[in-house]
Amino acid sequence: MPFVNIKTPEGALTRAQKEEIVHRTTDLLIGYFSEAARPHTMVLIEEVKDGGYGRADEIYVIPDAYRAREAE
Structure with a gap:
């Protein structure tokens, strides 16, 4: 499997x-x-909360510009 x-x-991603x-x-x-x-076939998409991971010794928080916007 x-x-x-x-x-x-x-x-970061919409449902669609x-x-x-x-x-x-x-x-x-x-x-x-x-x-x-x-x-x-299994595809698992895990969403990590802001501040739940880091890179290069810095905690990562997604900028608003990169947040998903659901279609209105």
Whole structure:
């Protein structure tokens, strides 16, 4: 069973973007494992809270400009 775990900052993606990532990632894996793997393919998108991770000794907080905006 193919399994992909994607971590992203909380609020960076809309629901529609997450759905697209799941579909496109599944399609990518099917290209390697065959169509038989589709019902067994798991794509997990984990959202990490602001301040829950860091880089280069700095705690990361997503800037407002990068936060997802749901379609109105």
